[in-house]
Amino acid sequence: MLDEAARVVSTSGLSGLTIGLLADRMQLSKSGLFSHFRSKEQLQVAVVERAAELFAERVVRPALQAPRGEPRLRELFDRKLRWDNGDLALPGGCFFASVSAELDDAPPSPVRDRVVSAERDYADLLANVFRTGISEGHFRADADPEQYAFDIRGVLLSYHHASRLLADPKAEDRARTAFEALVRAART
Amino acid sequence: MLDEAARVVSTSGLSGLTIGLLADRMQLSKSGLFSHFRSKEQLQVAVVERAAELFAERVVRPALQAPRGEPRLRELFDRKLRWDNGDLALPGGCFFASVSAELDDAPPSPVRDRVVSAERDYADLLANVFRTGISEGHFRADADPEQYAFDIRGVLLSYHHASRLLADPKAEDRARTAFEALVRAART
DNA sequence: CCGAGAGGTGAACGGTCGTGCTTTTATCTA
DNA sequence: TAGATAAAAGCACGACCGTTCACCTCTCGG
Numbered sequence: 001m002l003d004e005a006a007r008v009v010s011t012s013g014l015s016g017l018t019i020g021l022l023a024d025r026m027q028l029s030k031s032g033l034f035s036h037f038r039s040k041e042q043l044q045v046a047v048v049e050r051a052a053e054l055f056a057e058r059v060v061r062p063a064l065q066a067p068r069g070e071p072r073l074r075e076l077f078d079r080k081l082r083w084d085n086g087d088l089a090l091p092g093g094c095f096f097a098s099v100s101a102e103l104d105d106a107p108p109s110p111v112r113d114r115v116v117s118a119e120r121d122y123a124d125l126l127a128n129v130f131r132t133g134i135s136e137g138h139f140r141a142d143a144d145p146e147q148y149a150f151d152i153r154g155v156l157l158s159y160h161h162a163s164r165l166l167a168d169p170k171a172e173d174r175a176r177t178a179f180e181a182l183v184r185a186a187r188t
Numbered sequence: 189m190l191d192e193a194a195r196v197v198s199t200s201g202l203s204g205l206t207i208g209l210l211a212d213r214m215q216l217s218k219s220g221l222f223s224h225f226r227s228k229e230q231l232q233v234a235v236v237e238r239a240a241e242l243f244a245e246r247v248v249r250p251a252l253q254a255p256r257g258e259p260r261l262r263e264l265f266d267r268k269l270r271w272d273n274g275d276l277a278l279p280g281g282c283f284f285a286s287v288s289a290e291l292d293d294a295p296p297s298p299v300r301d302r303v304v305s306a307e308r309d310y311a312d313l314l315a316n317v318f319r320t321g322i323s324e325g326h327f328r329a330d331a332d333p334e335q336y337a338f339d340i341r342g343v344l345l346s347y348h349h350a351s352r353l354l355a356d357p358k359a360e361d362r363a364r365t366a367f368e369a370l371v372r373a374a375r376t
Numbered sequence: 377c378c379g380a381g382a383g384g385t386g387a388a389c390g391g392t393c394g395t396g397c398t399t400t401t402a403t404c405t406a
Numbered sequence: 407t408a409g410a411t412a413a414a415a416g417c418a419c420g421a422c423c424g425t426t427c428a429c430c431t432c433t434c435g436g
């Protein structure tokens with residue numbers, strides 16, 4: 001049920017996730033569905049948390065199986081591409097890309113806070129995996145892991161933008177090219 | 189009036205632009221405002237076009253005054269930062285960053301089409317300015333202008349994300365650092 | 377066998393949405 | 407000054423929103 005909600009959000013945004021619509025898709029009455037969550041805000045929080053779980057299951061945990069340093073980073077990047085627009089994706093692409101843009105200027109709220117913390121977790125993860133790549137000797141010792149996380153985030157956002165909005169068939173090639181350039185620049 | 193509408197969209201998204209809300213802000217009755225546009229869709233189209241005008245006025249045209257090649261590219265980048273989050277910005281940051289994410293999975297529509305074409309125009313502009321930089325001898329002859337446009341877009345999207353959603357005080361530094369790295373890599 | 381509790385239904389509420397209509401008000405020309 | 411034209415107001419509509427509440431129907435432990 002939260003998976004269906006996450007699918008809706010990924011395509012129509014949080015504001016497109018309506019109690020009536022979700023009830024229909026679940027073949028449930030509006031009030032029947034409503035009684036599971038006690039408010040719309042709690043539904044939104046629950047779906048954000050479910051999306052974070054899905055991301056951990058499909059992207060993060062499998063990638064952490066790869067050897068430390070550069071291979072792990074490559075796996076993380078590759079899976080993130082598939083999460084945005086491939087076999088690991090929700091129908092509307094990256095859940096957090098939609099929701100982040102929707103909430104970036106919203107006042108603080110439980111929903112926004114969870115999204116922010118999920119995004120921060122991901123940025124920290126990228127930086128840490130990169131940092132491990134430094135101590136493994138894959139990357140230059142003076143490289144800045146947070147800067148690297150910022151750069152990777154940019155490649156992924158640009159990929160989402162190019163493939164989803166502009167329907168650019170070269171989007172994936174461009175993303176991989178950009179990633180390789182970043183890795184090359186970080187090499188020792 | 190369309191300027192006010194653009195301000196609303198930049199913070200609350202297209203779905204937050206409501207006839208009643210805009211009427212209030214304009215101190216107009218709902219029907220009074222409605223009669224200016226003949227439907228909500230036409231209001232949306234008009235506000236997208238107004239935003240594209242604003243972007244051309246504040247970012248593109250002034251940047252084109254700078255000398256061809258690298259200086260023009262720098263000016264374009266700098267002004268885009270200010271458009272996202274500075275003295276040239278709407279209250280919710282980049283208008284198109286909000287709207288793009290909102291419409292990326294929507295079915296084709298007049299509104300979506302205008303957004304896509306504005307985004308394509310901007311990508312083409314970036315690629316062309318870069319191309320001129322090649323013929324001016326500022327950048328390597330074998331550099332790929334479209335790839336460069338993709339990379340720059342990534343830096344700008346990551347900047348918007350970091351500064352707006354994550355409130356990262358280092359966002360601007362990171363964006364400038366990333367931009368300098370791209371320019372350096374493209375140098376002859 | 378009974379009663380409690382969980383989970384689902386259907387109707388209703390106040391509110392806001394986009395959109396039509398009719399009427400008033402203001403502006404400008406003949 | 408009278409009359410045409412345009413802009414805004416006021417009101418009502420049907421649809422959908424989140425939310426509440428009274429009722430129904432199961433299942434299961436005592």
